[in-house]
Amino acid sequence: MSLEEIFATRAGRLKASEIRELLKLLDQPDILSFAGGIPDPALFPAEAFATAFAEALTPAHQAQALQYSVSEGYLPLRRWLADHMGTLGVPCGADNILITSGSQQALDYLGKLFLSPGDTALVGWPTYLGALAAFNAYEPAYDRLDINTNRAPEDYRTAAEAAGGRVKMAYLSADFANPTGETVDEVGRERLLALAETLDCAVIEDAAYQALRYDGTPVPPILALEIARKGSIEACRTLYCGSFSKTLSPGLRVGWVVAPQAVIRQLVLMKQAADLHSSTINQIAIHRVAETLFDSHVASLRTTYRSRRDAMLAALARHMPEGVDWTRPEGGMFVWLTLPQGMDGAALLARSLDTVRVAFVPGRAFFADGSGANTLRLSFSCASEEMIEEGMARLGQLLRAG
Numbered sequence: 001m002s003l004e005e006i007f008a009t010r011a012g013r014l015k016a017s018e019i020r021e022l023l024k025l026l027d028q029p030d031i032l033s034f035a036g037g038i039p040d041p042a043l044f045p046a047e048a049f050a051t052a053f054a055e056a057l058t059p060a061h062q063a064q065a066l067q068y069s070v071s072e073g074y075l076p077l078r079r080w081l082a083d084h085m086g087t088l089g090v091p092c093g094a095d096n097i098l099i100t101s102g103s104q105q106a107l108d109y110l111g112k113l114f115l116s117p118g119d120t121a122l123v124g125w126p127t128y129l130g131a132l133a134a135f136n137a138y139e140p141a142y143d144r145l146d147i148n149t150n151r152a153p154e155d156y157r158t159a160a161e162a163a164g165g166r167v168k169m170a171y172l173s174a175d176f177a178n179p180t181g182e183t184v185d186e187v188g189r190e191r192l193l194a195l196a197e198t199l200d201c202a203v204i205e206d207a208a209y210q211a212l213r214y215d216g217t218p219v220p221p222i223l224a225l226e227i228a229r230k231g232s233i234e235a236c237r238t239l240y241c242g243s244f245s246k247t248l249s250p251g252l253r254v255g256w257v258v259a260p261q262a263v264i265r266q267l268v269l270m271k272q273a274a275d276l277h278s279s280t281i282n283q284i285a286i287h288r289v290a291e292t293l294f295d296s297h298v299a300s301l302r303t304t305y306r307s308r309r310d311a312m313l314a315a316l317a318r319h320m321p322e323g324v325d326w327t328r329p330e331g332g333m334f335v336w337l338t339l340p341q342g343m344d345g346a347a348l349l350a351r352s353l354d355t356v357r358v359a360f361v362p363g364r365a366f367f368a369d370g371s372g373a374n375t376l377r378l379s380f381s382c383a384s385e386e387m388i389e390e391g392m393a394r395l396g397q398l399l400r401a402g
C-alpha cells in the first residue's frame with residue numbers, strides 16, 4: 001500500500017499547475033519574462049528594513065523581537081493598520097484586525113472558516129489562482145460571480161443547492177485584479193453587497209493591489225461601503241484582506257484581515273492551531289518601516305509602475321494584430337489579453353519560448369471551470385520600458401505568424 005492511497009480527499013484537489021514546468025525555463029537569461037506577478041526587487045525599501053531589523057535586534061528590543069508573541073499580531077502594527085484603514089474610509093479598531101502570514105494565509109483561513117465540502121464559493125471567471133488553490137482544500141463548488149449581469153440571486157441559490165451546499169462566500173479582488181487588472185466600480189460594489197445580503201453570504205475583499213493606483217478616481221473599499229450602509233464594522237459581512245507584499249516586501253509575509261470582532265476571534269483560534277502567530281521580528285520591522293515611509297514609498301512605486309503600465313499599453317497598441325484585445329488597468333501589475341477564439345494561450349507560450357523567447361502566463365488556470373484557453377496574463381511590474389517594447393514587438397510578430 002502506498003501512502004498516496006490514504007491521503008485525505010482534500011489532497012486530490014491540490015494539483016500542481018501544468019504551466020509550472022514551462023515557467024521553470026524563465027531563469028534562462030535570454031527570456032523576456034512578463035510571467036511573474038511580483039514586485040520589482042530594485043524598489044524594496046531595503047535600507048529602511050536594514051535599520052528596522054538592526055533596531056529590533058539591539059539589546060533593548062531583542063528579547064521581544066525574537067520571542068513568541070500573541071496570535072492577533074503585534075499591537076503597534078494593528079494600531080497603525082486601524083489608522084490606515086480609517087484613511088481608506090474603514091473606521092475600525094485594533095480588535096478588528098488579525099495579522100496573517102501574507103494575505104494568502106487569510107484566504108486559507110477564510111476558506112477553512114466558511115466552506116464545508118459542497119458549499120459554493122462565488123468567484124470571478126477568471127480569478128486569482130491562489131484563491132482557488134486556498135479554497136480547493138475545503139472541497140467547495142465554484143459558481144461564477146458576475147456582478148454586471150442580472151442573474152437572479154435565486155439562480156445562485158439553486159445552483160449551490162444542486163452542488164450539495166449553500167453559497168457561503170463571494171470572493172473578489174475589486175481593485176486591479178490579478179489576473180485582469182480590472183477594477184469594479186462603486187455601482188458594481190453596491191450590487192455585490194446587495195447580492196451577498198440576499199444570499200446571506202460573506203464577501204471576501206482581496207485588497208492585495210489596492211494601494212497601487214496610477215490614475216482615475218479611487219473607489220471606496222467594499223468594506224467602507226458596507227460600513228456606510230450599516231453604521232458599524234460589527235454588522236458587516238465583508239472581510240477585508242490586506243497585504244504589505246506589493247508595497248513593502250512579500251518576503252516578510254505580513255498581511256492582515258479586517259473583520260467584525262466575532263470573526264477575528266474565530267480566525268485567532270485558527271491561527272493558534274496553524275502557526276501560533278506571524279513572525280514577531282518581521283511584524284516589528286514592517287511596523288517601523290510603514291510608520292516611517294509607507295505613503296512616500298507607495299507614491300514612488302506608483303510613479304515607476306505607472307510608466308511601465310503606460311509603456312506596455314502603448315507597445316500593445318503598436319504591435320498587436322487585429323483580433324487581439326486587452327484590458328487597460330488603472331493600477332496593479334497586470335494586463336490581460338484575449339486572443340481570437342480558437343487560439344490557445346498554453347500552446348502559444350510553448351511556441352513563444354521556443355522561438356521569440358517571451359514568457360507570460362496562459363489564462364486558463366485562472367478559470368475555475370477550465371475555460372479561458374484563449375487568454376493570457378502579462379505583468380509589467382519587473383520589466384524596463386525597453387524590455388516591454390521589445391517583448392511586445394516579439395509577441396506581436398509571433399501572433400501575426402499565426
Ligand SMILES: Cc1ncc(COP(=O)(O)O)c(C=O)c1O
Pocket residue numbers: 037101102103104105128130173177178206208242243244245250254255
Ligand atoms: C490577488 C492576490 N491576492 C493575494 C495574494 C497573496 O499575496 P501575499 O500572501 O503575499 O499577501 C496575491 C499574490 O500574488 C494576489 O495576487
